[in-house]
Amino acid sequence: MDQQPPGASGPPPPAEGPAVCYRHPDRETAVRCVRCDRPICPDCMVSASVGFQCPDCVRQGSGTGHGASAARPRTLAGGVVAADPRLITKILLGINIAVFVAVAVNTALIDDLELLGRASFSYGGPVEGVAEGQWYRLVTAMFLHQAVLHMAFNMLGLWWLGGPLEAVLGRVRYLALYLLSGLAGSALTYWLAEPNQPSLGASGAVFGLLGATIVLMRRLNYDMRPVFMILALNLVITFNPWGGIAWQAHVGGLVAGILIGVAMMHAPRERRDLVQFGTCAVVLVATILIVVARTAALS
Template sequence: MSTDHSPAPETSVPTCYRHPGRETYVRCTRCDRYICPDCMRDAAVGHQCVECVAEGRRDVRRAVPRTVLGGRAPASAVPVVTYSLIGACVAAYVAELASWRVVWEFMMLGRGVLPDGHLGGVAEGEWYRLLTTMFLHQRGGSFGITHILFNMWALWAVGPALEQLLGRWRFLALYMLSGLGGSVLLYLVGAPQDAAVGASGAIFGLFGAYFVIGRKLGGPVGPIVVLLVINLVITFSVPGISWQGHVGGLAVGALLSAAYAYAPAARRRLIHIGAPVLMLALLAALVVVRTAELGPAM
């Protein structure tokens, strides 16, 4: 009877894939590689290796922090948009001090002959005036520097709170569309040669939004009502103030903020995107209609 004297097969001891010198019998539940205690990370079932844990974290979509009204919460408490708008207005004012031409070329004007002799205005295709005018302010006249000082104070007073509640993009849309609304109302009901400058339309829009959102959230709205009443009295009693810019901005700001504040949670994102787009389309359509009504210059 023959006896098999062949040697027994050698068995290799598994080692950690990251530390080949360390023996282990534990495998990653995700990639099935052997891992030593230093490479183990607790998982819902068993253990995972460092690389699989890192990859899993990348796959998980982080929840975006939202404000109480559904806007994206700013990453910091610094009101970046508010300060940027103030900076833009101040920079424009400095440019005005350097040259009156800045006012001629960028103020709100339906149609008229400018001091350099050329015919300009929104009706002449210079639609940018509807927006650029909100960054300009009087550098002289009956108001002087108080024009920009009051508007920038008002923006600094109410802007940060609204920016924190709405998020940066919604707040910027509110400001720009309110200012645009003031320009459009002046273009619609004013004489073609009527001119205006100032951020007041946008500021009145912020006042209206502060009131609407304050009522929605149950906050104190008495101070903003008093401020609004005082400013409306000044608007209609002091000569030289464009009431159209103030009322147009107030109306647009109140309507747009109502869409922000009262949108149903299930459709909030859709309404928050759709409301500014529809408002912009409406204002653009009104400008087109008014331009066609004025027709070509005689």
């Protein structure tokens, strides 16, 4: 076996194999810091004028004295690097859990918060829907769960997909992706589902995160097979012959997530904010038009 010569310093050369992030050894990556050449995962990437830097090189380059640069380090998508890259994900999880607990205590809340197209009858009598002016249901339904398994699967998806995306996009962009994907899912459900068919759950928003994750992995030249397998499995579950799943919310969220993800990951640096938030505005306007058209048809 080869040994280091006497007096040699430093560790022996690493064994060949897939590169892993120097701060997160359990994560494989194909991206390296442009300054120190260490491998970095999406959570550690800081956007530079060319390529990406690791957090250590960013701190060394910015300095701490009066002559330090005023520019704050940016993520891959141009967001501000945060001390806690999962803060918004944790808040969204907390909101979903809080609503779940509230519904468990008072089941009548379901009638008030679920997505319902037009007036119907429930446990306590007639219930109005979106067509009667209760547009807030398009949003509240995104945070509403009744079944434990439904809640668990959506929250696992939010945690697994949301954390890395929040680190890459930054808080504002990530929150826009989540809310617009969920809203697009609600709008497509309102448009295509039976008007008296209630719907609830964060699936539309989570599918939006999945769509953006596909774009991100393609952007970083990662192996796409695992995420495509996850997508295929979810689509099989979505369109299962036994029904019971609002496939419209899944499709609407997925399409919105892919569109917003492309804008976030591939916007040219000189027009990044315009392209990113302009795309978000287009998705929002399209969603509103769908809701207005469906409301007019039902009225």
